[in-house]
Amino acid sequence: MKAILIAQKVKSGEIKATDVTKEYLRKISAKDEKINAFLEVFADSALKKAEEIDLKVAQGRPVGKLAGVPVAIKDNMLYKNHKMSCASKILENYISPYSATAVEKLLNEDAVIIGRTNMDEFAMGSSTENSAFKNTKNPLNEDYVPGGSSGGSAAAVAANMALISLGSDTGGSIRQPAAFCGVYGLKPTYGSVSRYGLAAFASSLDQIGCFTNNPEDLELAFSVISGHDKKDSTSLDAPQERKEFNIKTVKIGIPKEHFMDKIDAEIKKEFLSTVEKLKKLGADIIDISLPNTAYALATYYIIASSEASSNLGRYDGMRYGRTSKRADSLISSYKLSRGEGFGPEVKRRIMLGTYSLSAGYYDAYYIKAQKMRTLIKEDFKKAFKKADIILTPTTPTTAFKFQEKLKDPISMYLSDIFTIPASLAGVCAVSAPSKNKTENGLSIGMQFISNHFNEPTLFSVIGMLNNE
Numbered sequence: 001m002k003a004i005l006i007a008q009k010v011k012s013g014e015i016k017a018t019d020v021t022k023e024y025l026r027k028i029s030a031k032d033e034k035i036n037a038f039l040e041v042f043a044d045s046a047l048k049k050a051e052e053i054d055l056k057v058a059q060g061r062p063v064g065k066l067a068g069v070p071v072a073i074k075d076n077m078l079y080k081n082h083k084m085s086c087a088s089k090i091l092e093n094y095i096s097p098y099s100a101t102a103v104e105k106l107l108n109e110d111a112v113i114i115g116r117t118n119m120d121e122f123a124m125g126s127s128t129e130n131s132a133f134k135n136t137k138n139p140l141n142e143d144y145v146p147g148g149s150s151g152g153s154a155a156a157v158a159a160n161m162a163l164i165s166l167g168s169d170t171g172g173s174i175r176q177p178a179a180f181c182g183v184y185g186l187k188p189t190y191g192s193v194s195r196y197g198l199a200a201f202a203s204s205l206d207q208i209g210c211f212t213n214n215p216e217d218l219e220l221a222f223s224v225i226s227g228h229d230k231k232d233s234t235s236l237d238a239p240q241e242r243k244e245f246n247i248k249t250v251k252i253g254i255p256k257e258h259f260m261d262k263i264d265a266e267i268k269k270e271f272l273s274t275v276e277k278l279k280k281l282g283a284d285i286i287d288i289s290l291p292n293t294a295y296a297l298a299t300y301y302i303i304a305s306s307e308a309s310s311n312l313g314r315y316d317g318m319r320y321g322r323t324s325k326r327a328d329s330l331i332s333s334y335k336l337s338r339g340e341g342f343g344p345e346v347k348r349r350i351m352l353g354t355y356s357l358s359a360g361y362y363d364a365y366y367i368k369a370q371k372m373r374t375l376i377k378e379d380f381k382k383a384f385k386k387a388d389i390i391l392t393p394t395t396p397t398t399a400f401k402f403q404e405k406l407k408d409p410i411s412m413y414l415s416d417i418f419t420i421p422a423s424l425a426g427v428c429a430v431s432a433p434s435k436n437k438t439e440n441g442l443s444i445g446m447q448f449i450s451n452h453f454n455e456p457t458l459f460s461v462i463g464m465l466n467n468e
């Protein structure tokens, strides 16, 4: 059932939030032993919240837009008095002292937060295999990865163990797992959702967004989590109202640089059929150019790693989380706590970032990447003068098997080739799942990108396509 309907029924008293919560807790115990989407299920606090909601309904008091809806959150968002580990040993037993603004907003609208989901350690990765704790399986076919880094959140919704989940997207971590697991995933415009209480990976790119099974719930979830927050000075109020929408006046741009020859045949087929559908509906399909796309991946990995090397400096074994027991001096405590606490991918990024920011290489790498980022932003600015929406596949391949890319970081990084440009430009994008599945039962995602704060147009288009 849709989240929107559950909330209505709870509100009207037709069903009880406690019954919905119990049903979802049952689903999780039945399925998650195999799927491993959750790192922890918050059964007690979820039931307590559900009881509060039922009491409000019984007393005739108003309840929120998400009344009784089971929501899962990625393990990099603070939820007061609950653990948050970023799927890392360094934060294994860390307890949140306060709640992230997005989490607070969910609770204010009476969502029931059902658990925290598995992810790549500190959101670095594309398969969730970088989690220090476990591998999450793709619910569509358990031999395959769910994508990443928000793989647990995507899998939780795909396996119907939550109706909405939150993820974070720095270079594709919502859109890519949404595509792999066959659900909707929104990366909102940078700044439209507060990052307060989200463990920072690369602050100029990180953005909280959501996963759902249908476009209506995606719009609902976004309306709840977005908005200006005085605790995050980069946040602002995004327009929520749908504008007058007529597909016949919409221009859909197809970037000619998107290496159509390098993508899987089945993805190409789905892409071309989506273009055909849009044409039939009356949309105007036009060619656009994003000439600097070829440099996006390199630019992203310099900028994201540089910011990560600085952001992760705070995990020194003193202030947060784990302290090595083997240390006999302050310096050895730093070295051992970080050495034992971080996994290989996180260490790789810290080294890459520290190198790019070092005095001798700063101009050659970091500054160069910043200049390139500006050019990529300009590309989008120009493209959006012609097109309302840019359409690309979300990923160049469908989900891959466990271990397939783990040994070769560069091939893993290539998973995000289509999602990273929009992240660098800070614009909004959504991945919508194909209706048809591949021979292996896997899904294909299409990415719709729009200009800053143009989420309402994205919702209109994916809603229309879903009704086709």
Ligand code: GLN
Pocket (backbone or CB within 6 Å): 123, 124, 125, 126, 148, 149, 168, 169, 170, 171, 172, 173, 174, 201, 304, 413, 416
């Ligand atoms: N896969 C990309 C990376 O490893 C994106 C991660 C993300 O969006 N958090 O950096």
